[in-house]
Each structure stands twice: as C-alpha cells, then as structure tokens.
Amino acid sequence: MTILHSASEVLRCFSDERPELTLTDIVALRGAPKSSTSRLLNAMRDAGFLDVSKVGRKYRPAPLLTHLAHINKVDVSLLARADAAVRELVEETGHTGYVSALDHKDVIALAGHEGRHILRVATAVGRRLHASASATGRALLSRMEDRTIHSLYEKGMEVPSDKAPRSVAELIERLNLVRQKGYSEAYDETNHGVGALATVVVDPVKNLALSLCIAFPAATITQQDKDHIIARMIGVTAKLARHFNDQGQPITDTTRTRKSPTGEQQP
Amino acid sequence: MTILHSASEVLRCFSDERPELTLTDIVALRGAPKSSTSRLLNAMRDAGFLDVSKVGRKYRPAPLLTHLAHINKVDVSLLARADAAVRELVEETGHTGYVSALDHKDVIALAGHEGRHILRVATAVGRRLHASASATGRALLSRMEDRTIHSLYEKGMEVPSDKAPRSVAELIERLNLVRQKGYSEAYDETNHGVGALATVVVDPVKNLALSLCIAFPAATITQQDKDHIIARMIGVTAKLARHFNDQGQPITDTTRTRKSPTGEQQP
DNA sequence: CCGTTTGTTCCATAAAATGGAACTGAAGTT
DNA sequence: AACTTCAGTTCCATTTTATGGAACAAACGG
Numbered sequence: 362m363t364i365l366h367s368a369s370e371v372l373r374c375f376s377d378e379r380p381e382l383t384l385t386d387i388v389a390l391r392g393a394p395k396s397s398t399s400r401l402l403n404a405m406r407d408a409g410f411l412d413v414s415k416v417g418r419k420y421r422p423a424p425l426l427t428h429l430a431h432i433n434k435v436d437v438s439l440l441a442r443a444d445a446a447v448r449e450l451v452e453e454t455g456h457t458g459y460v461s462a463l464d465h466k467d468v469i470a471l472a473g474h475e476g477r478h479i480l481r482v483a484t485a486v487g488r489r490l491h492a493s494a495s496a497t498g499r500a501l502l503s504r505m506e507d508r509t510i511h512s513l514y515e516k517g518m519e520v521p522s523d524k525a526p527r528s529v530a531e532l533i534e535r536l537n538l539v540r541q542k543g544y545s546e547a548y549d550e551t552n553h554g555v556g557a558l559a560t561v562v563v564d565p566v567k568n569l570a571l572s573l574c575i576a577f578p579a580a581t582i583t584q585q586d587k588d589h590i591i592a593r594m595i596g597v598t599a600k601l602a603r604h605f606n607d608q609g610q611p612i613t614d615t616t617r618t619r620k621s622p623t624g625e626q627q628p
Numbered sequence: 629m630t631i632l633h634s635a636s637e638v639l640r641c642f643s644d645e646r647p648e649l650t651l652t653d654i655v656a657l658r659g660a661p662k663s664s665t666s667r668l669l670n671a672m673r674d675a676g677f678l679d680v681s682k683v684g685r686k687y688r689p690a691p692l693l694t695h696l697a698h699i700n701k702v703d704v705s706l707l708a709r710a711d712a713a714v715r716e717l718v719e720e721t722g723h724t725g726y727v728s729a730l731d732h733k734d735v736i737a738l739a740g741h742e743g744r745h746i747l748r749v750a751t752a753v754g755r756r757l758h759a760s761a762s763a764t765g766r767a768l769l770s771r772m773e774d775r776t777i778h779s780l781y782e783k784g785m786e787v788p789s790d791k792a793p794r795s796v797a798e799l800i801e802r803l804n805l806v807r808q809k810g811y812s813e814a815y816d817e818t819n820h821g822v823g824a825l826a827t828v829v830v831d832p833v834k835n836l837a838l839s840l841c842i843a844f845p846a847a848t849i850t851q852q853d854k855d856h857i858i859a860r861m862i863g864v865t866a867k868l869a870r871h872f873n874d875q876g877q878p879i880t881d882t883t884r885t886r887k888s889p890t891g892e893q894q895p
Numbered sequence: 896c897c898g899t900t901t902g903t904t905c906c907a908t909a910a911a912a913t914g915g916a917a918c919t920g921a922a923g924t925t
Numbered sequence: 926a927a928c929t930t931c932a933g934t935t936c937c938a939t940t941t942t943a944t945g946g947a948a949c950a951a952a953c954g955g
Contacts (some may be wrong), residue, residue, distance in 0.1 A: 363911070364631055364943070365675035372692065375699045384902060394945050399903060401943090408632035409640075409731060415835040418902070422696040424729040424736040425639065429689040430697035431754020432642045462691040464676060469691040487698020568682040630942070631912070651933060661914050666934060668912090685933075 367393070367401055368410065372422065376489065381419040430487070434471070439564040439605060443571045444472040446597040451475075454590055456577040457482040461497045463570060464489070466513060468498040471571070482555055482576040493518055493532050494525035496547035496557035497574040502532070503539040504561055504570055506611045510536070522550045543595055548579050556582060558590055560598040563607045570612050573598055634660070635672055639689065643756060648686040697754070701738070706831040706872060710838045711739040713864040718742075721857055723844040724749040728764045730837060731756070733780055735765040738838070749822055749843040760785055760799050761792035763814035763824035764841040769799070770806040771828055771837055773878045777803070792817045810862055815846050823849060825857055827865040830874045837879050840865055 374382055374390045382390075388398050402420055405411045412423045434440065440460060447458035451474040460472045468491075473484030492498030493514070502510060514529045524547075526532040539545040548556045556579035563570045575590055601607070641649055641657045649657075655665050669687055672678045679690045701707060707727060714725035718741040727739045735758075740751035759765030760781070769777060781796045791814075793799040806812040815823045823846035830837045842857050868874070 363671050363675070365635060365671050365677070367943095368632060368635075369675040369677060369692065372696055375696065377699065380699050385900085395902075396904080396946075397944055403903090404630050404632050408630070408636040410632070410636060413835060414833060416833050419834075421834075422700045424700065424731045424738060425636065426693050426696040427700055427738055428731065428736045428754050428756050429639055429642065429693040431752070432644070432647050433689045433691065433694055434754070464691045464695065469695045471691060471694055485698070487695050487701070489695050566681060566683050567686075567688075568680060634912095652931090662933075663915075663935080664913055666932095670934090 381421050448474050459574040461572045463501045468492050480578050494550045496545045496559035497572040500545040500559035500561040500572040503536045504612050525550045560594050562601045564605045648688050726841040728839045730768045735759050747845050761817045763812045763826035764839040767812040767826040767828040767839040770803045771879045789817045827861050829868045831872045
C-alpha cells in the first residue's frame with residue numbers, strides 16, 4: 362500500500378463530530394503504529410494537507426482542500442445542471458434538496474438548497490453518509506454492477522440504523538427495487554425523522570455519477586406529496602440523462618483500468 | 629521528498645482555468661518524468677484524491693476534498709466569527725467581502741459574501757491568489773517574521789501584475805507598511821479594476837491566521853468611503869483579536885516543529 | 896519530584912518510488 | 926494497409942523512503 366492510501370485514510374477520519382484529531386486519536390481510529398502515524402501526520406502537514414494547532418497538537422484539514430473542493434465545483438457541468446434542477450425542485454416543493462457523489466462506500470453532498478418549510482431538513486454540503494444506508498447512496502449504487510457492490514463491501518458493511526440494509530444481499534435486493542422503479546427512498550435511516558427520495562444520473566464522458574435527492578420530515582409528508590415529488594424528480598432526471606447521453610450504462614469500476622484483472626470475464 | 633509532496637504539487641496544478649488535467653498537462657507543469665507521473669496519478673486516483681474521466685483520461689479533484697473543505701468550515705470557530713464580521717461589513721458597505729487563509733505562497737478564500745452594488749466583485753470561495761500580490765495575502769504575510777518571508781520566497785517570486793511587488797525586498801517594504809498601519813491594500817494587482825482592503829487576525833491556540841477583506845471597484849470608490857471601510861474593518865478585527873487573545877505574535881513557521889533547525893538563532 | 900500521558904526519533908529491515916527504455920493502443924497521414 | 930505520431934503504461938535494476946519496535950523527550954497532573 363502506498364503512503365497515499367494511509368493519507369487518505371487519515372483524512373477520512375475527520376468528520377463533523379471530530380473536526381480535529383490528535384496523533385493518539387488517529388492511532389486509535391486506524392490501529393496503525395504510533396511511530397509511523399507520527400511521521401505520516403508530520404509529512405501530511407509539510408505537504409499542506411493538514412494544519413496543526415499550537416496547543417494540544419490537534420490536526421485539522423488545511424485550506425488547500427477548500428481550494429480543491431472549489432475546483433471540483435467549477436469544473437463539473439453535470440453538477441451545475443443537477444444543482445439547478447434540484448434548486449427548481451426545492452422551490453417547487455419547499456423541501457431541502459441535495460446533489461451528491463460517491464466516495465468509496467460513502468456519499469458526499471456536493472451542493473444543497475434548503476427548503477422553506479418551518480420544519481425542514483438542514484443542508485450540509487460536504488457531509489458524508491454511509492452509501493448503503495441512504496436514499497442518495499443507494500441511488501448511486503444502483504448504477505453499479507452487483508459484483509462491484511460485492512467487492513466494495515467484501516470487508517463488511519456498517520449498519521447505522523434499524524431500517525438500513527443489514528447485509529450485501531439485502532442491499533442488492535433494495536438496489537434492484539431502485540433499478541426497477543427509477544428512484545430510491547429512505548426513512549429514518551441515517552437521520553431520525555427524515556425521509557428522502559433520490560434519483561441518479563451519469564455523465565458517461567466524465568465517468569461521474571451524481572444523485573439528486575429531496576429530503577423532508579417523514580411524519581408530515583402525504584402519499585400524494587411523495588408521488589408528486591417522485592414524478593417531478595424522475596422528470597428532471599430524465600432530462601439531464603438525455604442531455605448527457607446517459608443510457609443506463611453501469612459506472613466503471615474506480616480501480617485500475619488497464620491492468621489485466623484477476624478474475625474478470627468480459628465477452 | 630515524500631510522495632505526499634508530489635501529490636500536493638499535483639493538486640496545486642488545478643485551478644479555475646484548468647479544472648481538468650491530463651497526464652501530459654501535469655508532466656508539462658511539473659517537469660517530472662512521465663513514467664513516475666503516470667504511476668503517481670493512478671495511485672492518487674486509487675487513494676480517492678482524483679477522479680478520471682472516461683474519454684481523454686482527464687483527472688479532476690475527487691469529492692473527498694469537498695468533504696474535507698466542509699470539515700474545515702465546521703471546525704474553526706475563528707472562521708465562523710470572522711465570517712460573521714465580514715458579513716456585517718458587507719451589509720454595511722454593500723461591497724463584497726472575504727475570509728482567507730494562507731497555503732504556502734498562496735491565499736485561499738474560505739468564505740465570502742457578495743455585495744449588493746450593481747457593479748460588484750464576485751465571490752469565489754476556494755479561489756487561489758498569489759499571496760504577495762493581494763491585499764489579503766500581504767495582510768497574512770505581515771504576521772510572519774521577515775526571515776520566514778525570505779525562506780518562503782527563496783526560490784523566486786511570481787509577479788502577476790505591474791503593481792505587485794517585484795522582489796522580496798519590495799514585498800517586505802510593503803509588509804512593514806501593513807504592520808504599521810494595521811491594514812493592507814491593493815489596487816489592480818490580481819484583478820483589473822478591483823481594489824481591496826484587508827486586515828488579519830490570528831488564533832494563537834489553533835495556530836491559524838485569517839484575513840478579512842473587502843473588495844470593491846477601484847474606480848468608483850471615494851477616499852471617504854475607503855476611510856470608513858478601514859475604520860470599521862480595524863474595529864471588527866480588533867474585537868476578534870481580543871476574543872482570541874491575539875497579541876500580535878508572529879505566525880509559527882509551518883515546517884517541522886521540534887527538529888533542531890539548521891541555522892536558527894533564538895535567544 | 897515522580898508517575899503518566901503524548902509525541903518524536905533511532906535503526907535495521909522491508910517496501911515502495913524512480914526514471915530511462917521498451918511497449919501498447921489509438922489516432923491521424925499518406 | 927502500412928507508416929508515423931502521440932498519449933499513456935509497464936518493466937526493471939537502482940535508489941530512496943516507509944515501517945515498527947524500543948528508547949527517548951517533553952508536557953501534564955498531582
């Protein structure tokens with residue numbers, strides 16, 4: 362494994378709940394030896410990935426990463442269009458909307474718009490959720506082949522809530538439902554009292570999959586509201602798909618491209 | 629040099645103007661051998677730092693980085709307060725305002741608010757500017773010791789505009805002015821027609837320096853407007869400084885902390 | 896002042912990065 | 926089709942860097 366993997370592992374240790382971490386924290390979270398971790402963190406700081414606080418030697422992500430997040434936004438025209446579509450849906454329904462992308466087994470919100478109802482779901486661009494346990498995550502996963510899903514979760518799957526899928530088999534069952542219906546849904550999975558509906562669109566040229574998601578208070582929504590949201594979401598998503606010539610191809614595996622794969626069988 | 633330095637060098641190649649890069653682009657920009665760069669880019673993709681487009685093999689920053697940018701925002705309470713202060717100034721003056729931090733020889737905008745005048749400076753959170761050639765950059769640099777400035781620019785200084793400092797000596801001269809007056813200014817340096825005023829505040833605990841900046845169309849501003857903005861900026865900055873117990877200490881060098889330095893002389 | 900906690904450095908070993916050259920594959924060109 | 930270019934990858938011997946256990950150093954808390 363290259364040191365880059367370790368670095369990315371370290372970066373993934375940070376979250377809203379743990380925005381600052383000490384050497385000891387990271388050792389505990391990753392289980393790697395203290396000496397190696399110490400050197401790694403210092404190297405990451407020297408390279409501009411982390412900043413360190415003076416007292417307590419607490420590490421946090423450096424501004425460089427804000428810069429790169431910005432580039433990501435500037436670049437991707439699918440994101441711009443998906444964002445516009447979500448904004449439209451938010452204005453129409455009053456519920457909060459997101460655009461998200463996959464990062465390994467997680468989804469990360471890239472853009473969001475807050476609804477206007479008094480009781481509404483907050484936006485949190487940059488937030489990370491378990492892909493298997495969210496509407497938006499399952500929408501994205503539904504565009505991967507089953508064997509890719511299997512290899513993604515071969516080291517186990519976290520089950521953050523009662524209603525989340527408990528096993529890969531259960532996940533794939535639910536992904537099949539998503540594939541069939543064209544949208545995905547989740548209630549009370551990652552967030553208590555929150556319901557969500559999500560669709561997915563792929564830019565085959567950039568090899569980028571994005572999910573559109575509308576989130577609402579699960580208790581106050583009627584079946585009629587839901588049906589309306591679903592119809593509109595499927596509509597705008599189909600429009601995006603046409604524009605980017607998304608014809609339902611599965612997302613290409615993120616791992617090595619050319620290297621002859623171990624046990625792959627392609628006609 | 630560790631591979632992390634190379635990785636961070638690669639990430640710094642991306643900009644608003646070049647949001648996607650191919651292997652060849654990066655080879656041209658960095659001058660490193662093609663074979664090494666090829667392996668490096670693939671490793672960075674495998675680690676989740678980069679995504680690759682299917683056609684043209686173009687690399688772009690991955691969503692992981694959006695996540696980290698978000699953490700950075702959640703965490704830092706100085707940022708939250710500085711952002712609130714800038715918002716106040718923006719509302720009062722109608723001009724665009726930023727909060728920025730240093731990343732090596734660049735400044736990166738971490739938060740921004742757009743003004744309400746018809747002719748106004750656009751916000752661009754995540755944007756990267758040359759520190760030496762911007763008001764906000766020089767405000768931040770003014771809190772470093774001169775020898776740190778020298779070592780920062782020992783490999784040369786880019787001069788993006790006529791009005792920007794041409795040498796380290798000239799830069800330090802202007803930093804002395806900033807230190808004396810308590811604010812920094814720039815006209816027509818990085819952006820044509822744009823003037824900017826900036827102050828700086830340091831959280832000594834987190835070892836974080838942030839700059840507050842107000843940017844305006846240089847042609848339409850009066851001396852009176854400017855004086856008013858400066859007075860208000862210095863006011864809110866002083867308030868922040870008191871809150872964080874910033875007593876004008878120089879920013880600690882970003883490089884190794886404990887390792888006995890080569891030629892350092894401290895009484 | 897001494898135990899405790901937290902982070903760094905040492906060092907021999909193991910692993911990974913390097914860069915020149917050869918190779919592959921995909922476009923163009925004649 | 927054969928030829929040329931160009932972009933990207935892989936090979937391989939060499940150099941460089943990472944690793945982890947243990948010793949060391951510094952800060953903390955009585």
